[in-house]
Amino acid sequence: MNIGIFTDTYSPQISGVATSITIMEEELRKRGHNVYIFTTTDPNADRASEQGRVFRLPSIPFVFFPERRVAIAGMAKFIRLVGELNLDIIHTHTEFSLGLLGKKIAKKYGIPIVHTYHTMYVDYLHYIAKGKILKPNMVKRMTRSFCESYQALIAPTEKVRHHLEDCGIHKLIYTIPTGTNLSSFERVSETKLNEIRASLGISKDDPVILSLGRVAYEKNIDAIIDAFPDVLAEMPNAKLLIVGDGPVRGELEEKAAAMGLERSILFPGAIPWNEIGTYYQLGHVFVSASTTETQGLTYMEAMASTLPVVAKRDESIEDFLIDxxxxxxFDSDDELSNRLIYVLKNPARAKQIAQNGRSEVTRYSADNFGKTIEETYLEIVAMFQTIQKKPIDLKPTLIKSKMASQVFSLTSNSHVRKGRSSRRD
Known part of the structure; x- marks a missing residue:
């Protein structure tokens, strides 16, 4: 298949969306598909390595999220280019510039289109005039308006699917968790780990609590910092390692300094993707107090690294994180310090939980993710072509799933839109 991925966020940007797309792209290429990425310009992109597979539109930083970008020109060129690539399906991953362009191109050329809804914007209204302009019901209406024109939607978790249904969206919805490339989190040499420890001022004997991800208000990192003094009271040499960057990093650094903990709470900043696996191995426990996750990728990465996870209870993680x-x-932020102390003081129990986590996360491998995405594309293309009364030209050997083989008899998709969802592991 010729597959077009339209996204405002892509490598070298670091985010859950960029990670998900990178894994998806790699797995689909392994399966013999041609994957073309349509995205925004980035000053740090390696254009030479992207030749012929990644196409970038001129862009500027997004006003509300300066670390993200939106396209501002080059639309007509992209429309002509897609006409030459003979795409079989378009997959959008943003509700902004490239997402709108993907929808326009799909309509112009009669290409089936699917959308992954990555971000629950009701959790981010504080970034826009401190939540005084957009209200949750307005965002739900906007979400419904954007999503209704797709052949199908993909939700990374049941939490997101339920949110889409709550927005009043009656479409074919697949629940497909993003896969984890387990090989990226294999153990590295102790020499390498010691080098990083030395650069951060961490002793090999220091218990390390790791937080990794976007350093933003909605991640509730404040709660982790507030819990840390209780940990220090039990383990004075403990370190809290907050890896990542974002809009509140400066505030949190100031808070740590005001608490007199600047030597115990460390902020190394954003880490290149190819080094992330190493940083997980610095930790003795991974922690998150967020309830705004839609994918839980960092939890899975920690589990793949055989690192015990302490997390705030949330629907987005209930399928793979069993207390x-x-x-x-934990349910309340007040419980966090006790959970962390328990893990650090009970290494045998922590090891068992970490090993269980590693076994659990193998269900969410990158290979399974690629297989499920491939089958989903085939189903959507088959349904679209049947409904449009176009000849089916996909190779029979590619029709791998039961749904895809049955879909040729469909004359209308009206009976599969409302409430149609499938658990895809």
């Missing part, structure tokens, strides 16, 4: 088995959960 006391594959992780430790």
């Amino acid at each position: 006391g088995k594959t992780g430790l959960l």
